[in-house]
Amino acid sequence: MSDAPLPRVRLATTSLAGCFGCHMSLLDIDERLFPLLERVDFDRSPLTDIKHCGACDIGMIEGGVCNAENVHVLREFRASCKVLIALGACAITGGLPAQRNHLDLGLCLQEVYLTEPSLATGGIPNDPELPLPLDKVYPLHEIVRIDYFIPGCPPSADTIWKVLTDLLAGHTPHLPERLIRYD
Amino acid sequence: MTDFPSSAAGTELETARSGELRRVAIDPLSRVEGHGKVTLLLDDEGRVQQARLHIVEFRGFEKFIQGRPYWEVPVMVQRLCGICPVSHHLAAAKACDMIVGATTLTPAAEKLRRLMHYGQILQSHALHFFHLSSPDLLFGFDSDAGRRNIVGLAAAHPELARRGVLLRKVGQEVIRMTSGKRVHGTGAIPGGVNRNLSAVERQELRGMLPDAIRWSREAVQLVRELFEQNLPLYREFATFEANTLSLVRADGAMDLYHGDLRARDATGGMLLDGADYAEYWEHILEEVKPWSYMKFPFLRRIGPEHGWYRVGPLSRVTSCDFIPTPLAEFERRAFVEFDDGCAAHATLGFHWARMIEMLHAAEVIAELVEDDDVSGTELVVRGTRAQRGVGVIEAPRGTLIHHYRVDENDMVVRANLIVSTTHNNQSMNIAIREVARRYLDGRTLTEGLLNHIEVAVRAFDPCLSCATHALGQMPLAIELLAADGSLVDRLLRH
Numbered sequence: 104m105s106d107a108p109l110p111r112v113r114l115a116t117t118s119l120a121g122c123f124g125c126h127m128s129l130l131d132i133d134e135r136l137f138p139l140l141e142r143v144d145f146d147r148s149p150l151t152d153i154k155h156c157g158a159c160d161i162g163m164i165e166g167g168v169c170n171a172e173n174v175h176v177l178r179e180f181r182a183s184c185k186v187l188i189a190l191g192a193c194a195i196t197g198g199l200p201a202q203r204n205h206l207d208l209g210l211c212l213q214e215v216y217l218t219e220p221s222l223a224t225g226g227i228p229n230d231p232e233l234p235l236p237l238d239k240v241y242p243l244h245e246i247v248r249i250d251y252f253i254p255g256c257p258p259s260a261d262t263i264w265k266v267l268t269d270l271l272a273g274h275t276p277h278l279p280e281r282l283i284r285y286d
Numbered sequence: 287m288t289d290f291p292s293s294a295a296g297t298e299l300e301t302a303r304s305g306e307l308r309r310v311a312i313d314p315l316s317r318v319e320g321h322g323k324v325t326l327l328l329d330d331e332g333r334v335q336q337a338r339l340h341i342v343e344f345r346g347f348e349k350f351i352q353g354r355p356y357w358e359v360p361v362m363v364q365r366l367c368g369i370c371p372v373s374h375h376l377a378a379a380k381a382c383d384m385i386v387g388a389t390t391l392t393p394a395a396e397k398l399r400r401l402m403h404y405g406q407i408l409q410s411h412a413l414h415f416f417h418l419s420s421p422d423l424l425f426g427f428d429s430d431a432g433r434r435n436i437v438g439l440a441a442a443h444p445e446l447a448r449r450g451v452l453l454r455k456v457g458q459e460v461i462r463m464t465s466g467k468r469v470h471g472t473g474a475i476p477g478g479v480n481r482n483l484s485a486v487e488r489q490e491l492r493g494m495l496p497d498a499i500r501w502s503r504e505a506v507q508l509v510r511e512l513f514e515q516n517l518p519l520y521r522e523f524a525t526f527e528a529n530t531l532s533l534v535r536a537d538g539a540m541d542l543y544h545g546d547l548r549a550r551d552a553t554g555g556m557l558l559d560g561a562d563y564a565e566y567w568e569h570i571l572e573e574v575k576p577w578s579y580m581k582f583p584f585l586r587r588i589g590p591e592h593g594w595y596r597v598g599p600l601s602r603v604t605s606c607d608f609i610p611t612p613l614a615e616f617e618r619r620a621f622v623e624f625d626d627g628c629a630a631h632a633t634l635g636f637h638w639a640r641m642i643e644m645l646h647a648a649e650v651i652a653e654l655v656e657d658d659d660v661s662g663t664e665l666v667v668r669g670t671r672a673q674r675g676v677g678v679i680e681a682p683r684g685t686l687i688h689h690y691r692v693d694e695n696d697m698v699v700r701a702n703l704i705v706s707t708t709h710n711n712q713s714m715n716i717a718i719r720e721v722a723r724r725y726l727d728g729r730t731l732t733e734g735l736l737n738h739i740e741v742a743v744r745a746f747d748p749c750l751s752c753a754t755h756a757l758g759q760m761p762l763a764i765e766l767l768a769a770d771g772s773l774v775d776r777l778l779r780h
């Protein structure tokens with residue numbers, strides 16, 4: 104990445120219904136963060152104070168879609184990013200949070216916030232500030248078009264590095280076998 | 287919303303009418319781990335009527351853990367949080383130890399788990415300070431929003447940024463070697479661990495530790511200097527008195543892996559000491575409020591009104607009697623003595639305490655790497671099978687409670703998790719209110735002023751990711767409030 108002046112690339116990242124592990128894996132590129140910063144500007148990301156995604160070259164999203172606010176953010180990313188990447192198992196399949204898909208959300212809330220289902224409903228949080236939970240946790244591609252899917256829980260730092268450097272070099276990411284993992 | 291620079295640095299300062307009050311939202315909270323937002327309600331004069339931290343996600347982890355075999359749990363629960371997966375991994379493993387009757391682990395297993403845990407403390411504290419919070423402290427709370435991040439830090443203080451990245455790397459490498467993966471590994475199993483450290487791995491770590499210890503010491507100094515240079519601000523910013531809760535070792539030493547529950551009041555008076563965490567519900571209850579998915583725990587003997595408490599580095603450093611490694615103990619004393627102990631109540635004192643713990647973690651890792659037990663081969667023990675397991679650990683952000691009940695077919699039938707950030711719920715809301723009243727009342731709101739609120743929230747290092755997934759279940763208090771806010775009914779269950 105030290106070749107002549109290459110164009111700067113704008114990268115946005117966010118976590119929807121994810122655990123931030125995929126973001127941790129991105130940071131696990133360790134010192135390679137610094138050469139990356141020579142080519143990349145961060146837009147909205149948990150690392151910056153930019154709260155809404157602007158026009159970006161690459162968007163990376165971890166986590167599936169579990170509430171109305173996730174849908175909104177995902178659409179904003181799709182509208183703003185030329186290339187949109189589903190990063191990690193949750194973004195691709197819903198991941199572990201999708202375990203709730205075979206449960207009834209209402210019963211789930213009752214169980215957690217009301218110790219006895221027969222009690223008054225006053226205990227379930229319902230303030231308008233709280234985004235509406237969806238009936239299920241959805242993978243990203245059921246809501247918007249996704250360009251690349253990077254498997255792993257989380258994908259390793261080397262995997263993420265390879266994807267980013269390939270894209271920065273202007274070609275389609277190619278992952279050798281050893282960088283594709285599902286655990 | 288005429289007086290709002292709504293596009294300031296791309297930050298949306300969303301407002302809406304809510305009766306007579308005007309609503310301002312900081313959404314999403316940035317440079318914190320997880321999803322949350324803050325709302326403020328202002329009256330016509332711009333005075334703050336209410337300030338709230340909302341946890342906006344619901345996952346119900348406890349529910350879908352039910353019906354899984356207990357030995358899956360230590361691996362599964364890590365997906366609660368990718369920032370402190372090791373804490374969940376180990377708290378669940380400790381609960382599973384009780385289930386398989388492993389009352390005492392082998393020295394190898396105990397030390398390998400400790401090593402993993404202190405690696406986690408090191409990486410998490412480094413991440414929080416260098417990557418997330420230091421830009422506020424170094425550049426100023428209302429400095430240019432475009433610069434207040436790790437990129438800005440790398441440009442202005444490249445050496446500091448490099449150290450932050452490398453300190454985190456040391457912690458992550460310790461985790462990788464003890465658990466197999468940097469994020470979501472599998473090292474701890476019911477009754478012990480499934481791997482040990484090779485001589486090569488120990489040698490590799492040995493090489494990294496002198497720098498890690500030196501840089502951690504310098505990070506402690508850096509926060510101390512920030513206090514000295516800005517004393518009035520640091521002493522008063524978001525400062526309030528609170529009870530504290532943490533685990534401590536039987537002799538009063540700081541111990542982040544294991545111990546008994548200790549709670550103190552704001553003056554240091556003992557509220558609870560030597561309490562067995564296996565019966566935490568005797569001491570802690572939780573309340574629900576309609577505007578957050580995060581519950582509000584409190585000390586049972588004091589009640590919900592005054593029984594809330596603070597957990598995490600600030601509570602641990604002030605509540606323990608000593609830290610059992612020399613450099614960190616030296617720094618603890620300096621912290622406690624500084625300016626009549628003002629840092630102990632200061633919300634920004636969290637940063638100082640956190641760096642002391644980071645230094646402690648580096649020292650502990652250095653000790654353990656030299657201990658041949660970490661290459662031991664007796665890794666697992668078993669005893670009399672039990673139906674119930676409770677595992678408690680001091681996660682980077684504070685006390686973390688995992689509690690499971692298992693049936694005769696080894697399936698989990700009940701799970702209850704109280705995560706660190708949940709313990710701090712009330713404290714964070716109070717910190718927000720203090721800052722909002724002090725800095726925002728009647729002023730024209732700017733992005734910089736709103737960042738003051740985020741600075742207060744960040745000091746706690748809230749892991750909203752954990753908080754959204756883990757929702758307590760057993761010890762619960764429900765309050766029914768009438769429209770005017772008066773208490774209609776109150777139910778307690780545990």
Ligand code: SF4
Nearest residue numbers: 121122124191192193
């Ligand atoms: S894929 Fe794994 S690491 Fe990534 S957000 Fe989901 S649970 Fe976390």
